Amino acid sequence: MEKLLPRFLEYVTIDTQSDPYSKTTPSTEKQWDLAKKLVLELHQIGMQEVSIDENAYIMATLPSNTDKKVPIIGFISHFDTSPDFTAKNVKPQVVKNYDGKDIMLNKGKNIVLSPDYFEDLHQYKGQTLITTDGTTLLGADDKAGIAEIITAMEYLVQHPEIKHGEIRIAFTPDEEIGRGAHKFDVKKFGAAWAYTMDGSQMGELEFENFNAASAKIQIEGKSVHPGYAKNKMVNAIGIANEFLGLLPSREVPECTTDREGFFHVHRIKGEIEKAEIELIIRDHDEGHFEARKQLLQDITEKLQKKYGDYITLRIEDQYRNMHEKIVPVFHIVEIAQEAMESVGVEPIVKPIRGGTDGSQLSFMGLPCPNIFAGGHNFHGKYEYIPLESMQKAVEVIVKICELTAVQIK
Numbered sequence: 001m002e003k004l005l006p007r008f009l010e011y012v013t014i015d016t017q018s019d020p021y022s023k024t025t026p027s028t029e030k031q032w033d034l035a036k037k038l039v040l041e042l043h044q045i046g047m048q049e050v051s052i053d054e055n056a057y058i059m060a061t062l063p064s065n066t067d068k069k070v071p072i073i074g075f076i077s078h079f080d081t082s083p084d085f086t087a088k089n090v091k092p093q094v095v096k097n098y099d100g101k102d103i104m105l106n107k108g109k110n111i112v113l114s115p116d117y118f119e120d121l122h123q124y125k126g127q128t129l130i131t132t133d134g135t136t137l138l139g140a141d142d143k144a145g146i147a148e149i150i151t152a153m154e155y156l157v158q159h160p161e162i163k164h165g166e167i168r169i170a171f172t173p174d175e176e177i178g179r180g181a182h183k184f185d186v187k188k189f190g191a192a193w194a195y196t197m198d199g200s201q202m203g204e205l206e207f208e209n210f211n212a213a214s215a216k217i218q219i220e221g222k223s224v225h226p227g228y229a230k231n232k233m234v235n236a237i238g239i240a241n242e243f244l245g246l247l248p249s250r251e252v253p254e255c256t257t258d259r260e261g262f263f264h265v266h267r268i269k270g271e272i273e274k275a276e277i278e279l280i281i282r283d284h285d286e287g288h289f290e291a292r293k294q295l296l297q298d299i300t301e302k303l304q305k306k307y308g309d310y311i312t313l314r315i316e317d318q319y320r321n322m323h324e325k326i327v328p329v330f331h332i333v334e335i336a337q338e339a340m341e342s343v344g345v346e347p348i349v350k351p352i353r354g355g356t357d358g359s360q361l362s363f364m365g366l367p368c369p370n371i372f373a374g375g376h377n378f379h380g381k382y383e384y385i386p387l388e389s390m391q392k393a394v395e396v397i398v399k400i401c402e403l404t405a406v407q408i409k
């Protein structure tokens with residue numbers, strides 16, 4: 001367990017930011033830097049069948065040490081970090097015995113991590129926190145998951161008295177751009193089920209996520225001298241504005257919670273001749289999700305009627321709610337729940353307001369709930385993680401391996 005922190009600190013200093021505009025896998029060359037290191041490390045701790053394919057998907061096996069017939073289970077995390085915030089020159093800071101007060105992340109820039117704003121901090125008084133220096137994200141999402149899985153596997157290698165079936169682990173690129181599962185070879189992985197270690201705070205256990213789609217609206221305009229534009233000019237910016245005005249103004253990320261869905265406009269660019277809107281649609285409920293897509297269609301048609309065919313809509317499905325794939329194999333959630341309780345972690349079961357590798361994998365035939373990795377405030381400079389939560393995640397992984405061998409007949 002003592003290697004957990006140094007492992008994590010090493011991984012986060014390697015920049016592995018993914019890039020949604022890249023067509024390659026991994027989406028960025030630099031993801032190989034960490035991937036190659038992880039392969040070496042898996043060999044070093046005594047894992048078997050360590051492999052990395054041409055897309056940088058890493059897999060490895062911890063062989064069974066029992067004569068009992070136990071299903072093969074897996075643990076998965078991703079090594080890329082979000083394109084939302086820079087991961088260049090991450091300088092993690094270790095705050096020991098946190099005093100419960102403001103943490104100065106960066107004196108020069110006066111960037112403070114404060115429990116007045118981030119109230120979750122209160123519960124970590126006395127613990128060891130790992131934070132950023134205020135200029136980058138941390139990358140606990142999901143390098144914490146990787147450090148935890150490797151540390152748990154090392155622990156099981158060193159403690160053969162803990163009986164378990166065959167354990168498979170996998171580390172993937174490009175999860176943050178929604179492609180972590182795209183080239184995941186479920187057959188080669190060969191597990192009956194798996195867990196992604198990619199949740200947030202300690203106790204999180206998730207098997208419901210959003211249905212997700214992205215949409216791009218392209219608007220063509222006609223530029224004419226403004227002095228002579230009457231009945232001639234078509235201003236693409238104006239139409240884009242009208243489109244946005246027809247979306248429900250309260251159904252946005254900043255006004256919704258729990259199972260409430262939303263539209264999230266995240267990019268707009270425009271000139272008179274051409275405007276483009278990019279947005280995402282999220283909803284746990286399949287029916288509501290389809291209705292949201294239909295609304296975009298309706299708005300598009302309405303504006304087409306008004307202005308002619310200057311406007312096009314393209315919707316792309318991204319991932320689906322894994323709930324329906326998990327319910328028929330619900331014992332896999334119960335094992336995780338019991339594992340948490342037996343190491344003193346209270347399970348927090350809640351729907352994910354996002355997606356994980358696990359949602360796609362579940363639809364590819366590998367049921368895959370999500371378990372906490374321990375971090376907070378992902379994808380930004382206020383990201384932090386308590387070491388104690390990471391240690392509990394390691395214990396949970398070990399316990400799941402143990403319980404699966406005990407309980408499954």
Ligand SMILES: [Zn+2]
Nearest residue numbers: 141142175198
């Ligand atoms: Zn993640």
